Amino acid sequence: MPIRIPDDLPAAGILKSENIFTISESRASHQHIRPLRVLILNLMPKKIETETQLMRLLSNTPLQVDVELVRVDARASRNTPQEHLDKFYGDFDRVKKQKWDGFIITGAPLGKIPFEDVYYWDKFKEIVDWSHHNVTSTLFLCWAAQAALNHLFDIKRETRDQKLSGIYKHTTYNHHHPLVRGFDDQFWAPLSRFADFNSKTIKANSDLTIFADDSDAGVYLAASPDCRQVFISGHPEYDANTLSNEYLRDLDEGLNPDLPANYYPDDDENQIPRAKWRSHGNLLYSNWLNYCVYQVTPYDLNELK
Structure with a gap:
């Protein structure tokens, strides 16, 4: 089944060129099934x-997914055209009275900024609290995962002196759990963060189950017992060249970054990096949508508590 997105969203043309099954809003409106409603706070x-x-x-699942994009407020962006934001992104206050099957909160380039200094910190906390009663399952990515751990469990911020960037091999635990069904014993995943996700700290201060970690990089995947909150400390969505673009950007800004680990062939930044995490990323999102959202969400979202 396809993902349903606005007819003229730029992603629609890109995904179509990759032979990825999408469906326009106009066509989907004539189908007599209920799609999963997934909100993305980008x-x-x-x-x-x-x-x-x-x-x-x-x-990449057999489910029809109806995606809506949302922002914390209407501030201008230096990296995204304002007309794109105004056309495709709604404000959170406009959607908070609705119920949602799934919710994704992305990372943010705020690695060394104290949470209380982030201009939307109060709004972020409001959104996290709102999601607990209005969303079947929420996926927190990278910075959002660290921020949500701080807000929900009072887990103090731990940051590294040097940015953790590269592809890291993680070990899978609790193989019987649907969230990691089909995972290899070890898998690669991209990381790009200053945050430290310490397994001992998370175990001591929360009831989360840890599903994957790395001895150097820390916890990669964890979830609440009911999977209403899922935390990913990396970026399984990254393209093959995303880490390279970030590395070159940091070089241009004079930040003297380390070369992303296990990323460039022969650690040569002049060679083209190859993605070795796509299968894991697709499986993780497929498992989340199927087992944490579709299998447990009520048909009538108004019944969600």
Whole structure:
């Protein structure tokens, strides 16, 4: 089944060129099934790139998914045309009276900024609290995962001196759980963060189940017992060249970044990097949509508590 997106969203043409099954809003309106309603709060600066990456993963299931994009407010963006934001992004206050099957909150380039100094911190906390009663399952990515852990469990911020960037091999735990069904014992995933996701700290301060981690990089995947909150400390949605673009950007800004680990062939930044995490990323999103959302969400979303 397809992912349903606005007819003229830029991602639609990109996904069509990749032979990814999408369906226009006009065509979907004539189908007599209820699609899953998934809300995306996109906090990344390059919103078109991020929304396309996420929709690529959401489309890889037999379920029809109705995606809506939302922002915290109507501030202008330096990296996304204002007309795109005004046309495709609604404000959170407009959708908060509705119920949703799934919710994705992206990362944000706020690695070393204290939470209380983030201009939308109060709004972020409001949204996290709202999601607990109005969404079947929420997926927190990277910065959003760290921020939500702080708000929900008072887990203090831990940051690294040097940015953790690259592809890391994680070990899978609790193989019997549907969220990691089909996972290999170890898998690669992209990381790009200053945050430290310490497994001992998370175990001591929350009731979350840890499903994957790396001895150097820390926890990668964790979830609440009912999977209404799922935390991913990396970026399974990243394209093959995303980390390279970030590395070159940081070089241009004089930040002296480390070369992304396990990323460039022979650690040569002049060689073209190859993605070795796509199968894991697709499986993770497919499992989340199927087992954490579709299998448990009520047909009538008004019944959601």
